[in-house]
Amino acid sequence: MKxxxxxxxxxxxxxxxxxxxxxxxxxxxxxxxxxxxAAVAExxxxxxxxxxxxxxxxxSREVGLVVVGPEAPLCGGxxxxxRERGIAVFGPxxxxxxxxxxxxxxxxxxxxxxxxxxxxxxxxxxEAARLYVGEQFAAGKKAVVIKADGLAAGKxxxxxxxxxxxxxxxxxxxxxxxxxxxxxxxxxxxxxGEEASILAxxxxxxIVPLVSSQDHKRVYDFDCGPNTGGMGxxxxxxxxxxxxxxxxxxxxxxxxxxxxxxxxLDFRGVIFVGVMVTDAGAKVLEFNVRFGxxxxxPVLRRFDGDLCEVMRLTAAGQLDxxxxxxxxxxxxxVVVAAGGxxxxxxxxxxxxxxxxxEKDGAVVFHAGTAYKDGAIVSAGGRVLGVSARGKTIxxxxxxxxxxxxxxxxxxxxxxxDIGAKALARMEK
Ligand code: AMP
Ligand code: GLY
Numbered sequence: 001m002k003x004x005x006x007x008x009x010x011x012x013x014x015x016x017x018x019x020x021x022x023x024x025x026x027x028x029x030x031x032x033x034x035x036x037x038a039a040v041a042e043x044x045x046x047x048x049x050x051x052x053x054x055x056x057x058x059x060s061r062e063v064g065l066v067v068v069g070p071e072a073p074l075c076g077g078x079x080x081x082x083r084e085r086g087i088a089v090f091g092p093x094x095x096x097x098x099x100x101x102x103x104x105x106x107x108x109x110x111x112x113x114x115x116x117x118x119x120x121x122x123x124x125x126x127e128a129a130r131l132y133v134g135e136q137f138a139a140g141k142k143a144v145v146i147k148a149d150g151l152a153a154g155k156x157x158x159x160x161x162x163x164x165x166x167x168x169x170x171x172x173x174x175x176x177x178x179x180x181x182x183x184x185x186x187x188x189x190x191x192x193g194e195e196a197s198i199l200a201x202x203x204x205x206x207i208v209p210l211v212s213s214q215d216h217k218r219v220y221d222f223d224c225g226p227n228t229g230g231m232g233x234x235x236x237x238x239x240x241x242x243x244x245x246x247x248x249x250x251x252x253x254x255x256x257x258x259x260x261x262x263x264x265l266d267f268r269g270v271i272f273v274g275v276m277v278t279d280a281g282a283k284v285l286e287f288n289v290r291f292g293x294x295x296x297x298p299v300l301r302r303f304d305g306d307l308c309e310v311m312r313l314t315a316a317g318q319l320d321x322x323x324x325x326x327x328x329x330x331x332x333x334v335v336v337a338a339g340g341x342x343x344x345x346x347x348x349x350x351x352x353x354x355x356x357x358e359k360d361g362a363v364v365f366h367a368g369t370a371y372k373d374g375a376i377v378s379a380g381g382r383v384l385g386v387s388a389r390g391k392t393i394x395x396x397x398x399x400x401x402x403x404x405x406x407x408x409x410x411x412x413x414x415x416x417d418i419g420a421k422a423l424a425r426m427e428k
Contacts, residue, residue, distance in 0.1 A: 002027040003308060004058055005041065006048055006078070007069025008034050010335075010367035010385040011293035014300045015067060015307070016041045017363065022308035031057070035376045036366025036384075048073050051081055058087050065090065065312055068269075071290050075101040079269075088315040092289050093266040099287040103147045103186045106287045113259040115252055117284040118145065120188035126174035129185050130167050137163040142190070148173045149184035157227070159190060193278040194421070195285065196237040197295045200253055201310065203268045203319035207257045209249065211302055211326055212240035213295040214421065219342055221417045228342045229382055232418030234332040234393065235298040238425040239277050247281045248273075268315050294333045297365050297385045301331035332396040333365070333387035334404050334418045339411025341381035346411070349378045353406040362388040362403035378409050393422045 001024050005012050013036045019025055020040040031054060033043030046053045048070055055078075058066055066082050068074050068091035077094030098105040110117045123129035136144050146169050148156030156178045160166035173185045195217075200209040214237035219225040240248070252273060260267045272288040272295075291299075300307070305325035313322045338345035347368075354376065357364050365387060368380015386404045390396030397419040404414055 001025060001064040001308065001312065002062060003029070003065045003067065004044075004061075004063045005030045005033075005067045005069060006054065006073060008032050008037070008048070009069065009293055009380075010365045010382065011291050011296050012069040013037045013040075013365040013367070014297045014385075015069065015291070017365070018300045018303065018307040019067075019311075022306045024306065024308045024312070029057075029061070029063075034366045034379070035369040035371050036364065038371075049076070051076065051078050054078065055081050055085055055087075058082060059085050063087060065308070065315060067091065067311055069290060071097065071100050071288060074269075074289050088312065089268070090311045090315045091269040096260070096265040096267045097289045099271070100289045101150060102184075103149050103286070104184055107186060107188075109259055109263075110284060113255040113262075115255050115259075115284055116281065118188040118191050120186050122149075123185050123187065124183065126170060129170045129174070129187060132187055133160075133163060133166045133170060136187075137166075145188045145190050146170060146173065147186045147188070148178040149186060150178070191276040191278055191283055191285070193276045194239045196240050196275050196277060196282070197233070197292045198240070198248055198252075198273040198275055199291060199295065199299060200271050200273070201269075201314050201319055201322070202257065202260070202271050203314045203317045204260060204266065205317060206319040207253050207271075208319060208322070208324065209245075209253060210299055210324070211235050212237040212245065213292070213299050214239065215292060215295055216415055216418055219337075219415075221415050226342055228337075230292070230294045230335065231337065231382075231415045232332070232334045232385075233292070233294040233298050234330060234396070234419045234422055235295070235302055236330060238422050240282075244277055244282055248275065252282065252284060268317065293367070294335055294365075294385045297333035297387045298331035301333070301363065301387050301389050302327045302329065327389065329389045329391060330393040330396045330422075331387060331389045332393070332400045332419050333385045334400045334414050335367070335382050336384040336386060336404060336407060336412050336414045337382050338368075338378050338380070339413060345381055347377070347379050348372060349410040349412075350375045351378060351383070351407065351409040353408055357386060357403040357406040360399065360403070362386060362399060364403070364407070378412075383409070383412065393419055393426060397423070
């Protein structure tokens with residue numbers, strides 16, 4: 001089968017890396033891809049927002065399956081456009097993608113189907129939102145969470161622990177800092193606990209969770225500093241015990257599927273549920289309609305099945321026939337980022353040690369790299385995801401960091417504590 005993957009990050013490299021191992025894949029393209037992806041797929045110079053060119057390419061090359069990686073083209077209806085032309089797609093419709101594209105839409109969906117989540121209120125008026133914030137603090141709440149509606153690349157959320165900061169952020173949202181996504185604001189109760197990422201395949205009839213994982217959202221060790229797209233991840237997440245896993249299936253995934261069906265949403269792809277594991281069980285923080293990045297990196301390092309077959313069946317509405325084969329070995333991925341990220345950072349620094357890093361079984365996924373004068377250079381904020389498997393989580397962590405040590409580019413940095421929470425929990 002001819003397969004086209006849309007995107008250019010670590011997620012798409014991990015997907016291409018696994019898809020390239022499938023005997024079913026006779027040709028693999030990635031648009032636009034990056035320098036690492038070029039080693040396993042043919043990169044095509046079409047941007048993720050160029051829907052006409054993407055559709056034309058898929059039609060003219062007789063692509064049998066398109067896998068849409070990022071949320072923006074999903075929310076923009078790329079999957080619908082491809083399906084209209086008879087092409088099988090792994091990725092939900094634009095309408096269903098609103099589950100990620102609009103926090104208010106997602107909240108209303110969760111409330112309709114009794115899916116546990118933080119209590120919330122939605123505002124389209126700044127003054128009313130500020131008043132509500134004041135009421136919450138006056139009622140003794142220690143924090144509120146403010147979310148600009150719509151896609152804001154992870155920047156539109158503030159967990160505010162004092163009223164002044166909360167009010168200032170509300171004003172910032174309505175002043176247009178986050179573009180159109182700031183005209184509606186969701187304010188919700190702050191949940192306490194440990195976060196985990198649940199990725200589940202769904203074809204509208206069946207929903208199948210993948211192994212659990214956990215991201216590290218803050219930029220510095222001990223969860224300090226601003227939020228990022230994710231600085232590292234591991235799988236499994238020990239906080240997702242067998243009991244929590246069963247509760248997630250019962251209270252979140254089953255009602256999710258029932259909701260999709262009741263509303264006739266075309267959902268053939270992956271639902272990524274960000275949960276907070278609280279004392280009262282797992283509650284949903286957010287829905288995303290694509291694989292978590294970096295979470296998908298350690299998850300796919302543990303996947304021993306045929307990814308092309310599983311994605312093809314999902315796209316065809318035959319997920320019940322898919323076979324998911326997992327290794328028990330934990331896996332870890334450590335993100336190597338450009339100095340300054342998630343703020344301003346420079347690009348174009350040559351990267352050394354990439355081959356050496358993979359000598360002992362580690363796999364380096366490229367998140368933001370490019371070729372310049374024949375050399376691989378940094379080309380993004382998150383540059384690489386260095387992944388490894390081990391017999392234990394400690395072994396996987398040590399193995400990943402040993403590989404990270406071999407890699408260098410100017411001003412690069414990584415968190416030193418990826419996986420520490422898992423270790424602490426296992427050693428309790
Ligand atoms: P979201 O984009 O909605 O997942 O929010 C981004 C991050 O903000 C999450 O990963 C959490 O760390 C935090 N967050 C979001 N909602 C809440 C909440 N209700 N309580 C506590 N933290 C939250
Ligand atoms: N790592 C979190 C995300 O992909 O949104």
